[in-house]
Amino acid sequence: MDNLADLDEYLEHLCTALGHADRRVSLKDYCRGLMLPIARKSVEPLAAYTDPMHVRAKHQSLHHFVAKSTWSDSALLESVRKWVQPALVAQTGHYWIIDDTGFPKKGKHSVGVARQYCGQLGKQDNCQVAVSLSLATESGSVPIAYQLYLPKDWASDTERRLKAGVPEDLVFATKPEIALNQLRTAVESGVPPGVVLADAGYGDETAFRDGITEMGLFYAVGIRPGTTVWPPGVSPLPPIPQRGRGRPSSLLRRGPGHEPMSVKALAMGLPPSAFQQVRWREGSNSTLSSRFASVRVRPAHRDYWRSEQRDEEWLLIEWPEGDTEPLKYFLSTAPADATLEQIVFVTKMRWRIERDYQELKQEFGLGHYEGRGWQGFHHHATLCIAAYGFLIAHRLNHRGAKKNSAQSEVLALPDGYIPRGSRADTAPRT
Template identity: 60%
Template sequence: MGTSKRFDRYMAHLALGLGHADRHAGLKGYCTGLMLPLARKSVEPMAARVDPLHASARHQALHHFVAKAEWSDAEVLRRVCQWVVPHMDFSRGGWWIIDDTGFPKKGVHSVGVARQYCGMLGKQDNCQVAVSVSLACDQGSIPVAWQLYLPENWAQDPTRRKRAGVPESLRFATKTQIALQQLQTLLSEGAPRHCVLADAGYGVDTGFRQSLSDMGLLYAVGVTSAVVVWPPGVEPLPPAPYGGMGRPPVVPRRTAELQPMSVKALALSLPAQAFQTISWRQGTNEPLSGRFAAVRVRHAGGNAGKSRLRPQEWLLIEWPADQAEPVKYILSTLPASISLNDLVSAAYQRWRIERDYQDLKQDFGLGHYEGRGWRGFHHHASLSIAAYAFLMAERLIADKPVGGKKNFAERQVPALPEDYIPRGSPARPATRDPFDHDAAAPTQLRTARPPRPMSLLRPRKQKTTLVTQ
């Protein structure tokens, strides 16, 4: 079966989750537009390219489909998983990767826009931020949950909420709370308990790590250099004896000799022979490697070290030979028997979500949505992920990059007529947000063996089930 026929079948599979047959054309037209080599993948230029002879009518139809139609983003992403997951090989393990990404914006009316940290810019600026969870294996990864972070000033403003169509049931939640809820939902639907990866923005939160453990999930998450631990070989004294009044003591006792220390101080105290050079994956031109050490520690709570005694876990330290001090710290509950090579390899799988964001923004228009509403923002993201997922599945099927990322879609649509005048010309002005198009190489998804057949995610009846091997 050719790629074009598989694309038609994929569209038909996703369309079953839209609720109404009249939305099928909008789905195929929108996804096709997202896969075309357009500089701007907002509704109007996609409509003009997909149906140039009826650009105005198609623009209205696609705009209604993405901004107004009441279809479920969660159901579409579930069906995306059903299509892609059977081609992913989890024989060497899987990972849940948590991260967030920002979209620079001007003005104050787009839903969730506020002055906050934007990873795309590397600084505080006016932007929207979305939290996602991706499912990953050695071959690649795909976002399976996506939600806009709604800042507190937005969450408490009923006028702006109503104007942007924010669901009435939605309340303010931190990014870590959003991520935990996304994971909890996935697990309740039968998702496997893979190891969770996240950067220090999430990992430094003690409650976040404890919640992962409470859900039965292993983790390898970044922390800052100020996090305090009980170093190897140092065990605090048990809590003071209970005196019979008030709550029983739970904080381990310390003495002048028994003190916790920051992970930075611990790293600086390690001998040079504790560090090894480990190569964790093949880069574009050469293997990527670093200088690492791993020790067993107990987290000691806040900077004051006042917390109940916690189980031992790994502290993974990266300290390049040309740096004056370590550059990265990771706490992990992966098994105590794991080798340093495997620990580094697992913890550094988080690079995949950065590549997902890069490709989604550059090639699939993730940041190009020009509407202001909650529904349109999430619909556009779900469709961008759907388009990205199809190309990922094609690479996995072929076990190599598909020649010409979007050529198959491009061949199905006519070229623009010579007399076409896009909206936004001086005759018909329209506002546009600036877009910084960062160049990036296409994702190379490789595997040492052909993908094994995987259990297909079954259609929803009473309870959704997510099954992988």
């Protein structure tokens, strides 16, 4: 591997977050194993490739480290962030990207497994889903928080929780609620403030958007076509004037012919001149561009229970040339003087999380953990992010280096080695 001294220094830096010196060797071996170009990166193959002459003993120590040892995931992720952050040169500011990812999983005993939407499969299926927060700039990104979503039937099942080691104080939380907690922790930890980016699964939740604003952060989030807003120049009606005795009403009103409209209806009513072709970055084969329009609106969700109208925001509409209707909608609290090009550029920065997950799954075995417990699931993911963090920092500090120049070489396996669980008549690997 190039820059072995850099890797050693990085792993020593991470070891300070473990709490006990006897965990240092396991962390280093696990992270080095995750960087190897091998097909499967669960505990047993990692043990075989990192210490091929003592596979059984190494397997036991790595399994204990990832499944049983009580080191802090948040502390280790904080160490990863502090190492990578200086390399994330912020030419256009920082971005905090919220997203979730699914892992197909059979059975019902692995923690958090349920029939739910799995992005990897593009459909409802048996899977685990984790919510993450990534710190990003125009130059790169790295996850800084990661938590498994626990469906309601899991959160209320005492027996399964106990077997999987789910923390006693953990209660059911929706994905937007998990994301808000991750954002609050980032604010409290002094992470450089960034514009929060998320898809419609999060952005369509008014409480999620309000929570971001309460933290003093800006956002640019996706919303669904049915989300209602007050169009430009239209606001809720004032409270009913007091008549006679009794407490005066303080709630905003709607009335016949004075109702909010869906963002799709608003977009369909805009003239063609409202849309402009905007380019936002260079893709692998061509410049990425589309048609956009931006309009100042007021979100209308249940404002008839409010005494004050909501602030104006930007509604961004993407309507590609030739399509019969708009493709995507976004709400953004960008400043009122922001240009269309600026709003599009910031909103489209969410693409970075897709590359993160692609590499974490394909190169670092994010979905390869075979245990069933809460702690092992999170420890494995944290170590995958730790290995990925070194790769990101290496790329940013050595621009122009080959993509896999930070990848380790695979050690030879001993003669007669057969992975656990293989059939007795399986031919040994060499």
